[in-house]
Amino acid sequence: SQTxxxxxxxxxxxxxxxxxxxxxxxxxxxxxxxWYRQAAGRGLQLLFYSVGIGQISSEVPQNLSASRPQDRQxxxxxxxxxxxxxxxxxxxxxxxxxxxxxxxxxxxxxxxL
Amino acid sequence: AQKITQTQPGMFVQEKEAVTLxxxxxxxxxxxxxxxxxxxxxxxxxxxxxxxxxxxxxATEGRYSLNFQKxxxxxxxxxxxxxxxxxxxxxxxxxxxxQFYFGTGTSLTVIP
Numbered sequence: 001s002q003t004x005x006x007x008x009x010x011x012x013x014x015x016x017x018x019x020x021x022x023x024x025x026x027x028x029x030x031x032x033x034x035w036y037r038q039a040a041g042r043g044l045q046l047l048f049y050s051v052g053i054g055q056i057s058s059e060v061p062q063n064l065s066a067s068r069p070q071d072r073q074x075x076x077x078x079x080x081x082x083x084x085x086x087x088x089x090x091x092x093x094x095x096x097x098x099x100x101x102x103x104x105x106x107x108x109x110x111x112x113l
Numbered sequence: 114a115q116k117i118t119q120t121q122p123g124m125f126v127q128e129k130e131a132v133t134l135x136x137x138x139x140x141x142x143x144x145x146x147x148x149x150x151x152x153x154x155x156x157x158x159x160x161x162x163x164x165x166x167x168x169x170x171x172a173t174e175g176r177y178s179l180n181f182q183k184x185x186x187x188x189x190x191x192x193x194x195x196x197x198x199x200x201x202x203x204x205x206x207x208x209x210x211x212q213f214y215f216g217t218g219t220s221l222t223v224i225p
Contacts, residue, residue, distance in 0.1 A: 043217035
């Protein structure tokens with residue numbers, strides 16, 4: 001069966017520090033991968049999605065970036081965090097275009113101080 | 114433009130009663146999918162129900178049903194016989210090719 005894991009689950013970072021959130025999917029190949037951010041009490045904002053290795057689409061211009069170095073690995077990064085980057089980050093995968101639902105990881109709660 | 118609209122920020126329902134959570138969507142595509150997710154306070158996103166744009170019958174999953182009105186572009190979630198454990202945020206979402214768009218959510222509180 002397919003599983004998705006993301007880590008770390010919780011982190012507190014100072015403003016200006018770097019960020020790296022990692023997500024891996026097991027039990028499937030060539031998934032579509034997604035990073036969403038959810039601000040406190042708000043909906044989900046799509047940040048990045050990827051349909052293949054090295055293919056990243058950015059939905060919102062900001063100081064975050066994403067990379068997909070392997071088929072089932074998706075990484076969210078920042079060189080310098082802002083206070084506004086605080087939130088709940090969710091990694092997700094789907095089987096492919098117009099197929100299946102979105103399966104979510106456990107989420108990573110980021111607090112920037 | 115907003116792809117998914119949920120106009121009810123918060124809803125209350127008496128235990129054992131039914132409740133309808135509203136969702137409207139915007140797309141010019143013929144092929145798309147509509148989903149509902151539940152997010153309890155723990156933060157996990159739980160898939161509830163799916164409706165394909167070509168499905169003629171409304172989807173049902175246990176106590177959940179999706180009232181799909183294609184001409185109105187609405188995909189309301191109906192929860193029957195509400196339980197205390199149904200208290201959570203509920204998100205409507207639409208799959209459009211490779212992208213999934215989410216609404217702002219509805220916070221449902223079930224009152225004993």
